[in-house]
Structures are given as C-alpha cells and as structure tokens.
Amino acid sequence: MFLKKTRRDRKEAGLSLVRHEYIYQTIKEENANHNYPVQALCKLGQVSRSGYYKWIKRDIPLNESENKLIADEIEKIHHESPDKGYRRIRDDLERYHDIKVNDKRVLRICRNLNIKSTIKYANKGCTRHAVNPQYIAENLLNREFTADAPNKKWLTDVTEFNYYIGAEKRKVYLSAILDLYDRRIVSYVVRDSNNNALVFETFDAAVNANPDAHPLFHSDRGFQYTNRIFHQKLTGAGLTQSMSRVGKCIDNGPMEGFWGILKRERYYGNRFASRESVVKMIEEYIEYYNNKRLQRNLGVLTPREKHNMYLQVA
Incomplete structure (x- = not known):
C-alpha cells in the first residue's frame, strides 16, 4: 500500500x-x-x-520530462482539432506521433491543462416524410449494425447546413451513403435543394463506383426513399431496400451518428459566410474522415484502412 x-x-x-x-x-x-x-x-x-x-x-525527473513531452503534443493536437477527447488524442499520439501512453495518463494531463473536447450537440434532421408514400419497405436491417464485408449493408440519409449572406440564412443539403463494415462514406452529394435528384445522384455515384455491390440499402421514410422510381432504381441495380420504422431514428443509428460527428467536429460553433466555405468544409471533412480519422470500433484504424485490409486478405 x-x-x-x-x-x-x-x-x-x-x-x-x-x-x-x-x-x-x-x-x-x-x-x-x-x-x-x-x-x-x-x-x-x-x-x-x-x-x-x-x-x-x-533536476528534472524522467517522469516529468515525459509528461512535458506528452503535454506539448497534446496541446498541438487540441489546437488543430479541439473536438478530440482524450481517447482520440491518445490514439493520435500513438499513430501519428509514435508516443505510446494509456488513456488514464492522457486524461490526467488533459485535465491539468484544462483541455476538453467541444460540446456535443443534438442533431436536428431534415427528413420530410411523404404525405402519400408510394413504396414502404420492411425494416430488414433491424438494427444489425455490423457487416462481415464491405458493400453488404449501406445506410443513407440527408442533412442540412446553414450559411449566411449578410443577415440572410441559406441552406445546403448533404446526402451520403455509409458502409456498415468499414464505416466509410461510399458516396455523397451536396446540393441547394432537398429533392429526389439529390438522393438519386448520391445513389448513382455509389453504384457506379461499386458496380459489383448488391447491398442491403437502409434509409428512413423520407419522401425520396419512398418514391416508386427510387425503389425501381434499387431493384434494378440488384439492391434490397430496408426502411426505419416511423419515428425510430435509432433504426438508422450509425448514419445519424455520422451527422453528429461531422457537425460537432467542424460545423457547430462556426458561422459560414458563403456557400463555398460550407461546401469546402464538408468535402474536406469527409476526406479526413475516410482517410485520417481513427476509430476504435474499427481497431484504431481509419475507414479506408479497414476497407483496404479486407481487400488485401480477400
């Protein structure tokens, strides 16, 4: 003792x-x-x-010197990405700075430096349900949010972002498709209108990039996804459609989670003064998310690394 x-x-x-x-x-x-x-x-x-x-x-003890070195790197990481909590900082220290340290030590140093991640915000969706939906699919995904290979299960949704021209508030809409195996963003489209064309274009981009993929395709009951033409596009490409139940956002949980991550890390707390600036933020973040953002549920890998590892073994 x-x-x-x-x-x-x-x-x-x-x-x-x-x-x-x-x-x-x-x-x-x-x-x-x-x-x-x-x-x-x-x-x-x-x-x-x-x-x-x-x-x-x-005389500076070894332990103090190590803490000082770690603290310097932690401050740099926090300055570049204030959204990162101590767990993600620890992962970055090991991967990108060759500093192996446990969570508890990083947490203690962060507390002493008064370093905290940015506050989480509740995501406000922009789903518009059809008054008279033309096609409703069963919830075949049933919250089974894992897959044993890429392109087996895709999730999709649309969210909105504000920007300002003077005092006038305007919007852009982001439609994206996420793969449940490696959590990568398979395709995305940013447009000024939340309409059928937005979703159709996102789907076409995903299928064109993965012509041999025939995944289960899950969405909420937004008007674009309950459109008969969209269902025909899905079946024509060999995909099986699945939909969340009414009022059950958790049925599409990982997709909602991605919106929350993106907005917490790059959007909330910022005011975008042009369309170009908010679109650039979205594009740069998705590039970062797919290729640089480490995820513990992927084994402290990026989505692209997880995807490529599967291809190398297959």
Missing part, C-alpha cells in the same frame, strides 16, 4: 509541475527579456515565488 501511494504521489507531483510549467517558463522569459520583477510575475501567474525558484533549480 505504501509503495502504491508513493507512486501515485510522484505521478501527481509530476502532473502538477506540468500544469505550472508554462507559467514558470513565461515568468522566466519575461524576467530575462524585459526585466520584469519575479515577485510581480509570480503574483500575476498565481504561483509562489518559492515554487518558481524550486522549479528553476531542480
């Missing part, structure tokens, strides 16, 4: 120094460059003068 307590005390002491490291460093630089009094700088930084001088004269 005594040894465990001692290790914990050393760890907490090291993290405390990480928390004050930047204050002490600033005091040192301001004193050296501008000759500001140490006592006044310590008071401004809310640290003790004795603590500062102790930091100046100390």
Whole structure:
C-alpha cells in the first residue's frame, strides 16, 4: 500500500509541475527579456515565488520530462482539432506521433491543462416524410449494425447546413451513403435543394463506383426513399431496400451518428459566410474522415484502412 501511494504521489507531483510549467517558463522569459520583477510575475501567474525558484533549480525527473513531452503534443493536437477527447488524442499520439501512453495518463494531463473536447450537440434532421408514400419497405436491417464485408449493408440519409449572406440564412443539403463494415462514406452529394435528384445522384455515384455491390440499402421514410422510381432504381441495380420504422431514428443509428460527428467536429460553433466555405468544409471533412480519422470500433484504424485490409486478405 505504501509503495502504491508513493507512486501515485510522484505521478501527481509530476502532473502538477506540468500544469505550472508554462507559467514558470513565461515568468522566466519575461524576467530575462524585459526585466520584469519575479515577485510581480509570480503574483500575476498565481504561483509562489518559492515554487518558481524550486522549479528553476531542480533536476528534472524522467517522469516529468515525459509528461512535458506528452503535454506539448497534446496541446498541438487540441489546437488543430479541439473536438478530440482524450481517447482520440491518445490514439493520435500513438499513430501519428509514435508516443505510446494509456488513456488514464492522457486524461490526467488533459485535465491539468484544462483541455476538453467541444460540446456535443443534438442533431436536428431534415427528413420530410411523404404525405402519400408510394413504396414502404420492411425494416430488414433491424438494427444489425455490423457487416462481415464491405458493400453488404449501406445506410443513407440527408442533412442540412446553414450559411449566411449578410443577415440572410441559406441552406445546403448533404446526402451520403455509409458502409456498415468499414464505416466509410461510399458516396455523397451536396446540393441547394432537398429533392429526389439529390438522393438519386448520391445513389448513382455509389453504384457506379461499386458496380459489383448488391447491398442491403437502409434509409428512413423520407419522401425520396419512398418514391416508386427510387425503389425501381434499387431493384434494378440488384439492391434490397430496408426502411426505419416511423419515428425510430435509432433504426438508422450509425448514419445519424455520422451527422453528429461531422457537425460537432467542424460545423457547430462556426458561422459560414458563403456557400463555398460550407461546401469546402464538408468535402474536406469527409476526406479526413475516410482517410485520417481513427476509430476504435474499427481497431484504431481509419475507414479506408479497414476497407483496404479486407481487400488485401480477400
């Protein structure tokens, strides 16, 4: 018990120094460059003068040096992607910075640096149900949100984004198809209107890019998906249609989840002043999501890596 307590005390002491490291460093630089009094700088930084001088004269322990290195990289990651929580930061540290560290250590450092991910927001969908739907499919997916190979199960939906021309609010609509095996975005289209053409074009792009694919195709009961022509397009391409039940957003959960991820990480909290800026954000994010964003449910891989690994083994 005594040894465990001692290790914990050393760890907490090291993290405390990480928390004050930047204050002490600033005091040192301001004193050296501008000759500001140490006592006044310590008071401004809310640290003790004795603590500062102790930091100046100390021998830096290995654990503290490691925490400082990790903290520097964490701050860089957080500055570039403030949406990332400590788990995703840890995954990035290992994959992209060759720093192997556990979740708990990253969490402690994040707390000492007061680093938090951006707040989650509830997604507001833009589904418009048909007054007189021409075709309704059964919920064949039945919340089985896994697949044993790419192109076995596709989900789709439409969401909206606002941008502003002066005080006037305008919208663009994003239609996308997501593969349940590797969670990659198979195809997407951005247009100014939420209409049949938007969904049809997204579907055509997915089929053209994957001509041998005949997946189960799941959506909500939006008017585009209950259109008879769309059902004919599906069956003509050899796909089987599935639809969520009325008022059950969770039936299309991973697709709704992707909208939430995209908007939380790149959209909420920003004000887009042109159509071009919001479309560029969407395009760049989907490229990042497919090729750079690590996902633990994929084995800390990106969707593209998961997809390519299957192709290499098959």
